[in-house]
Amino acid sequence: GDDLAARSGLLPGVGGTRFVRACLRRPVDRTPVWFLRQAGRYMPEYQAVRRHHTLLEICRDPKLAAEVTITAAEKLDVDAAIIFADLLLPFDCMGLDFEFLAGEGPVIHKPVRTAEDVMRLRTDRASELGYVAEAIAKVVAHFKDRLGIIGFCGAPFTLASYMIEGGGSRNYIETKKLMYRQPDVWRRLLDKLATVLREYAAQQVEAGADVIQIFDSWAGALSVEDYRDFVLPVTKTLVREVQAMGVPVIYFGVDTASLLPAMRETGADVLGLDWRTPLDVAWRTLDYSCAVQGNLDPITLFAEPELIRTRVRQILTQAEGRAGHIFNLGHGIVPGTPVENVQHVVRFVREFAAEAKRG
Numbered sequence: 043g044d045d046l047a048a049r050s051g052l053l054p055g056v057g058g059t060r061f062v063r064a065c066l067r068r069p070v071d072r073t074p075v076w077f078l079r080q081a082g083r084y085m086p087e088y089q090a091v092r093r094h095h096t097l098l099e100i101c102r103d104p105k106l107a108a109e110v111t112i113t114a115a116e117k118l119d120v121d122a123a124i125i126f127a128d129l130l131l132p133f134d135c136m137g138l139d140f141e142f143l144a145g146e147g148p149v150i151h152k153p154v155r156t157a158e159d160v161m162r163l164r165t166d167r168a169s170e171l172g173y174v175a176e177a178i179a180k181v182v183a184h185f186k187d188r189l190g191i192i193g194f195c196g197a198p199f200t201l202a203s204y205m206i207e208g209g210g211s212r213n214y215i216e217t218k219k220l221m222y223r224q225p226d227v228w229r230r231l232l233d234k235l236a237t238v239l240r241e242y243a244a245q246q247v248e249a250g251a252d253v254i255q256i257f258d259s260w261a262g263a264l265s266v267e268d269y270r271d272f273v274l275p276v277t278k279t280l281v282r283e284v285q286a287m288g289v290p291v292i293y294f295g296v297d298t299a300s301l302l303p304a305m306r307e308t309g310a311d312v313l314g315l316d317w318r319t320p321l322d323v324a325w326r327t328l329d330y331s332c333a334v335q336g337n338l339d340p341i342t343l344f345a346e347p348e349l350i351r352t353r354v355r356q357i358l359t360q361a362e363g364r365a366g367h368i369f370n371l372g373h374g375i376v377p378g379t380p381v382e383n384v385q386h387v388v389r390f391v392r393e394f395a396a397e398a399k400r401g
């Protein structure tokens with residue numbers, strides 16, 4: 043409400059970047075646009091940095107992380123910059139070793155499976171994550187108020203799934219086994235994660251992040267009932283705590299069509315939408331009670347510009363010019379995506395806004 047607006051430096055109806063205004067469902071001159079995974083392997087400038095550094099080296103070096111963040115946002119001319127980091131960074135300070143194996147994604151060598159494993163996890167060393175906040179401060183110093191700066195963290199469920207499975211998963215069998223069979227251990231694990239994530243988010247807000255995005259990328263693996271019983275309470279608390287720091291929260295997941303009303307109960311200001319549900323249908327399901335971000339299929343970026351243009355227009359038409367739409371993909375840009383097609387999307391979003399004004 044207005045309390046949040048005041049705390050984020052936004053007087054009702056006045057000021058703020060286009061992106062932050064849209065998060066708060068304030069009117070904007072045109073729909074803001076940015077891209078999930080906008081800095082990454084599809085971009086030659088990132089590949090050049092990556093030739094000399096590992097992913098984790100880039101994440102842990104504020105100068106490099108800021109540079110990669112800034113380069114991508116400027117090259118794409120988007121309305122928001124998301125800090126270059128990774129979901130799994132907090133594992134380090136919790137005492138969980140992991141690495142990224144080429145072509146395989148993240149690997150956690152000793153997955154969390156028992157009450158003892160959960161007990162061993164540390165929650166008192168979040169200050170070790172300060173390099174992410176340092177990178178944010180550099181990005182804020184660079185852009186000033188020209189665009190929105192997004193900090194992020196994983197959601198308790200999605201991070202727990204990596205901890206328990208030891209990496210990505212198809213069926214989440216170990217995760218759900220722990221959740222169903224040892225619900226008190228499950229709750230302790232999610233509480234520990236939330237403790238660290240709260241402090242990590244606070245560092246990012248302190249450093250100048252305008253918005254925090256919470257990635258619950260794999261929440262779509264849950265039934266509505268399991269989501270409500272095992273995930274919603276701790277997530278809702280985290281969302282409220284981050285909002286109390288004075289910034290809007292974007293809560294994101296994939297394959298979440300049936301979960302959206304329950305995800306809305308977290309109280310997040312913005313929900314991420316994937317492409318499997320038309321934006322108008324999803325937003326109506328939510329009674330337009332929050333802002334929405336999405337929802338172009340990232341693989342559309344491999345199509346000819348004319349088809350991309352058509353899909354962008356369809357999404358903007360479905361949004362009906364309502365306050366509270368942030369244009370984005372339904373999930374991250376994948377390696378191999380032609381950069382010029384991402385730039386086309388930015389142009390198409392602006393072109394349509396100009397037309398809508400004229401028309």
Ligand code: CP3
Nearest residue numbers: 078079080081082083097126127128129147148257259374
């Ligand atoms: O601009 C940006 O969005 C980049 C910053 C960013 C990274 N990871 C860097 C990264 C962000 C926002 C993330 C979040 C992240 N990390 C998520 C949630 C987002 C989503 O897609 O749902 C998840 C699930 C992770 C965990 C993770 N990190 C996986 C599964 C992988 C391997 C998959 C892959 O694409 O290879 C990573 C590696 C990773 N994180 C890369 C980047 C740029 C690619 C690896 C590299 O550069 O070596």
